[in-house]
Amino acid sequence: MKRVSVVFLGSFQHYSTLVAEALVKNDSIKVVGVVTTPPQPAGRKKVLTKTHIHEWAERQRLPVVTPQTLDSASLRQLVSSFNTKVDLFVVAGYRNKLPKIWLEYPRLGAYNLHQSLLPKYRGTNPAEWAILTGEAETGVSLIRMTERFDAGPIIGQRSFAIAPNDTRESLYEKLYQTGGELTAEILPLLEVQHLKGKVQPRLSPTRYARRLARHDGFIDWLTIVKARRGGLTIQDFTNNQLLNYLIDDSISQAGIEPVNDFLVKLIERAVRALYGYPYLWTVVETKKGQKRLRILAVQIEGGKLKLNRVQIEGQQAARFNQIKNLISA
Structure with missing residues (x-):
């Protein structure tokens, strides 16, 4: 050949x-x-x-x-x-x-x-x-x-x-x-061989997988706090355009029940999907002022979000309970 x-x-x-x-x-x-x-x-x-x-x-x-x-x-x-x-x-x-x-x-x-x-x-x-x-x-x-x-x-x-x-x-x-x-x-x-291939339909059954930007990874710290305690609602995601978009899409397709469990799973998926870039990130209050916090790894226990590994601006990645100078945890 x-x-x-x-x-x-x-x-x-x-x-x-x-x-x-x-x-x-x-x-x-x-x-x-x-x-x-x-x-x-x-x-x-x-x-x-x-x-x-x-x-x-x-x-x-x-x-x-x-x-x-x-x-x-x-x-x-x-x-x-x-x-x-x-x-x-x-x-x-x-x-x-x-x-x-x-x-x-x-x-x-x-x-x-x-x-x-x-x-x-x-x-x-x-x-x-x-x-x-x-x-x-x-x-x-x-x-x-x-x-x-x-x-x-x-x-x-x-x-x-x-x-x-x-x-x-x-x-x-x-x-x-x-x-x-x-x-x-x-x-x-x-x-x-003359491989013609399978012609694709003009329309895709899914949304367009657009390029994700840094702002797509932002999530309000208060949303994370609530996810750790349980009781999330859709209104907790108004400041995150990407996750709001995914919530709206899920509701329109099949509905979501129970709401808290779905939203916690969505955060967990976002942590994995955005790992490396742009990361799921938030802003927290520390003794040295506001700092950006990357969320690197989480798990779900009993419908609540557990932060495993994070990285705060100016520090090495560490377990969440090892982060220094954090005020609002």
Whole structure:
């Protein structure tokens, strides 16, 4: 079987690299180059830092291009840098949307590995939204890319259960590992089989998995206090747009009963879904003034929320009962 030549596009922390590693291990696939985002300032000193996949590609002695924009000029740069015919573009966690001129360039097309069971959870943060909404399972979808975002024909899928303790980070680890295996299995078949794929419905059965921002993680400290004591009501969430949105969605779909138990479970899911970024966070009163508090791990006991691990601004992560200078606990 002829080896298919692949240009890999990715930029999502180390997760994109998991897929690239699976591809290079397959003897029927030849990764000929990597496209990623340009180095960005990182850390307190704002040192220009390459993406994880960029550093990996250099260790593999693969050519790398980092276009600021994707247009005809950057495509010509890619063709010149890689100096070989390209059968496939494979995208996994790449920040930028590919324009039509890029989608049409590879001989066998451009394919995207999406971290949900499409058509569910189209969008940037599918793992977070799957946890937030209480899904029992999730998975990955390999699609042929079209100009419409996350809407192309589904070439292959693989599903698995979401564990009760899965966080955003652990779930993405599983998704990209599983996705790498699936993609490595399917790509060689594209050379010998005409895989049309399954056409997606235009509408998704779920809300759009939009990118989550820092403000999405905020929750009022008084809501946390009440969750620890029991007796939460919907009105306790008026200051959190994200959780309010999820509450409204649940009520409209199936109703919630008992209310307190549902709301405590929602907070617990939010802690796991937002772990790593933007975190579920609040503001507390301390002897040194107001401080931001990240909630890192919780559990539910008898319908009440127990704070296990937190991190207060200026301190190391610790068990909640070890936090110093806290006034309102």
